[in-house]
Each structure stands twice: as structure tokens, then as C-alpha cells.
Amino acid sequence: MSEQTQTSEAPPQVTPATPRRSLFSGSAGRNLGLVLALLAIVAVGMITAFDSFTNFGNALVILRQASIIGVISVGMTFVIISGGIDLSVGAVLALASVVGSLAAIQDIAKSSHWIVTVVVALAVGVGAGLINGVVIAYGKVAAFMATLAMLVGARGLAEVLANNRTLVVSDRDFLKAMNVDILGVDILIWIFVVVAVGGWLLLNRTTFGRRTVAIGGNREAARLAGIKVKQHIMWLYALSGLTAGIAAIMILARTTAGTSTHGNLYELDAIAAVVVGGTLLIGGRGTITGTVFGVLIFATLNNVFVQNNMSSSVQAIAKGVIIVVAVLLQQQFAVGRAGKVRTGPRGSVTGGEAGGPAPEGQAATGA
Numbered sequence: 001m002s003e004q005t006q007t008s009e010a011p012p013q014v015t016p017a018t019p020r021r022s023l024f025s026g027s028a029g030r031n032l033g034l035v036l037a038l039l040a041i042v043a044v045g046m047i048t049a050f051d052s053f054t055n056f057g058n059a060l061v062i063l064r065q066a067s068i069i070g071v072i073s074v075g076m077t078f079v080i081i082s083g084g085i086d087l088s089v090g091a092v093l094a095l096a097s098v099v100g101s102l103a104a105i106q107d108i109a110k111s112s113h114w115i116v117t118v119v120v121a122l123a124v125g126v127g128a129g130l131i132n133g134v135v136i137a138y139g140k141v142a143a144f145m146a147t148l149a150m151l152v153g154a155r156g157l158a159e160v161l162a163n164n165r166t167l168v169v170s171d172r173d174f175l176k177a178m179n180v181d182i183l184g185v186d187i188l189i190w191i192f193v194v195v196a197v198g199g200w201l202l203l204n205r206t207t208f209g210r211r212t213v214a215i216g217g218n219r220e221a222a223r224l225a226g227i228k229v230k231q232h233i234m235w236l237y238a239l240s241g242l243t244a245g246i247a248a249i250m251i252l253a254r255t256t257a258g259t260s261t262h263g264n265l266y267e268l269d270a271i272a273a274v275v276v277g278g279t280l281l282i283g284g285r286g287t288i289t290g291t292v293f294g295v296l297i298f299a300t301l302n303n304v305f306v307q308n309n310m311s312s313s314v315q316a317i318a319k320g321v322i323i324v325v326a327v328l329l330q331q332q333f334a335v336g337r338a339g340k341v342r343t344g345p346r347g348s349v350t351g352g353e354a355g356g357p358a359p360e361g362q363a364a365t366g367a
Contacts, residue, residue: 083283129241216283
């Protein structure tokens with residue numbers, strides 16, 4: 001019998017169709033959506049209360065009210081991008097404000113320089129954040145539980161130190177320095193601007209930011225890439241504590257008092273602003289720009305309600321609806337991103353969840 005050669009042809013490779021990019025795909029598109037949402041709220045304010053809403057003074061009021069939550073939200077953005085959560089920022093703010101306004105600290109500040117109050121408040125915030133980070137990263141306690149414990153403990157310690165009283169700030173130099181206007185704009189607003197710009201640069205122009213995104217996208221892959229994941233997570237919570245300390249200084253300047261009731265539910269406001277701004281609760285994606293817009297959206301919405309003499313209950317309902325819509329949109333994005341995961345040679349993942357999108361641009365995940 002003659003030997004016959006059988007030729008086998010490899011099955012044709014099917015190239016998945018490239019999904020169409022919509023107007024609101026990518027960070028620029030998402031930010032455009034936030035701008036449109038903010039403009040819609042502004043339009044409602046102009047229609048319902050034109051004279052009182054459109055003056056320059058009211059715009060400064062909105063920015064001033066947004067500044068403290070905005071500073072906290074910048075730190076919260078980093079934590080959530082990494083796949084974590086920080087429920088303690090409001091309580092840490094309260095503790096830092098109480099410690100900074102203790103009589104002993106004020107006496108030292110008066111005899112030396114008002115900057116002592118600032119340093120003490122920042123140290124309290126960073127210290128609390130480091131405790132959170134160590135417990136979460138090295139103690140392997142869930143971020144939700146660790147920061148919840150800090151929330152309860154920090155506010156309780158603030159009550160003990162203040163003896164359930166309001167501690168009045170009597171350092172005139174501190175109050176004078178923290179209540180100046182620069183170019184006609186409150187210094188609290190400028191602090192928010194500086195923190196937001198600093199956060200944007202840290203997230204988008206440094207290795208620290210790229211590693212944060214990598215850890216949130218795939219923690220194990222980040223570890224295998226040489227990133228010291230535990231150490232990085234510890235510093236992320238220290239950063240969140242630092243922003244809480246900065247917010248404590250701002251609230252001391254604004255209220256001229258430190259009390260254990262400061263910052264009540266601020267953690268929820270910060271998380272809401274971050275989520276509405278487009279940061280994924282599951283981690284791996286987020287932008288400081290989006291967070292700033294999220295803060296401004298809620299601050300402007302609250303101002304519109306106040307201008308129209310609407311109750312705080314209605315404000316809470318509207319805020320809840322906005323948060324639910326933002327989370328639903330996030331879920332749709334997460335499903336779409338999971339659908340883009342492709343299996344490469346030997347079952348390796350070649351796209352989608354493994355790489356994870358970078359914040360406001362392409363960020364490498366290398367060490």
C-alpha cells in the first residue's frame with residue numbers, strides 16, 4: 001500500500017470584535033459625564049433661586065463647604081483604588097482636632113509658634129492611619145473591621161481627652177493665619193486645591209500611584225511583580241490619616257473649637273464623593289479629578305436645597321439616589337470589563353481584570 005500523507009489544517013483563530021468606544025468611555029468621558037451632571041445641578045439652582053445662587057459669594061460658600069470633605073476624599077480615593085476602605089477618617093479628624101486644641105498644646109504653641117498645633121494634628125492623623133495600615137496589612141484584618149474599630153476607638157478617646165466638652169482654640173496667631181483670604185478666596189479653599197493637585201500628581205505621575213492601581217487591580221500579580229504590597233498598603237492608610245489631620249486643622253480654623261463630635265459621618269460623605277467620581281469600590285480604577293467633581297456635585301446639590309428651603313431629609317434621599325445610580329453604573333462597567341478578559345496561551349490571562357485600567361491614562365504596573 002502506498003503511504004498517504006494526511007494534512008491537518010489548524011482551525012482558524014477567531015479575533016474578538018473590538019468593542020465600540022462610546023462618548024463616555026475612558027477617564028475623559030467619565031469626567032465629561034460628571035461635568036454635565038454638575039452643570040445640570042447648577043442649572044436647577046439658577047432656575048429655582050437665581051439671585052441668591054448665582055452670586056460670587058455663594059460660589060465661595062459652596063467651595064468652602066466642599067473643602068474639608070474634599071481633602072478627606074483625596075486620601076479616601078487612594079485607599080479605595082487599592083481595594084480597601086477607611087471608615088475612621090471622621091473619627092480621626094475629631095481626635096486630631098481635640099488633641100490640637102488641648103490646653104497644653106495651645107500653651108506650647110503660644111510660647112513658640114502656632115505651627116505646633118498644625119504639626120500635632122497632622123501627627124495624630126498619620127499615627128492613626130499607620131495603626132490602621134499595620135493592622136490591615138500585617139495583622140491581616142479586613143479593612144472594614146479594622147477601620148470600624150478605629151472609628152469607635154478614636155471617637156471614644158476624643159471624648160475622654162475633651163472630657164465631653166468643647167475645647168475652644170485661643171491661639172490668635174493660629175486663627176489669624178488660618179482665616180486669611182488669598183486673592184479674595186478663603187485659605188481653606190486653597191488648601192483643598194493644593195491637596196487635590198498634590199493627590200493628582202502622586203496618583204498619575206509617580207511610581208507610588210502606579211503601584212496603588214496595580215494592587216487594586218490584582219494584589220497577587222502586584223506582589224509577583226515585585227511590589228511590597230503590605231508596606232504599600234500601610235502607607236496608603238497613613239496617607240488617608242494625613243488628609244484627615246489636614247481636615248482637622250481646617251475645621252479648627254473654621255469653628256475655632258475642637259470637639260469629639262467633629263467629622264460625624266464624614267467618612268460616608270467622602271466615600272460617596274469618591275464612588276460618584278468614578279472610583280471602583282472593587283479597586284483598580286479611580287481618578288482624583290473625578291473625586292473633586294463628586295465632592296462639588298454633592299456640595300452644589302446641598303446648596304441648591306438650602307437655597308430653596310428644602311429639608312435635610314430630602315437632601316439625604318437625593319444623595320442616596322445618586323449613590324445608588326453611581327454604584328449601578330459601576331457594576332455595569334465591572335461586568336463589561338470582565339467580559340473583555342481573554343485567555344492566551346496555556347490559559348494565561350491577556351487582558352481585562354489582570355492588567356486593570358490606569359487612572360487618567362496608562363499606568364505601568366512594574367516595581
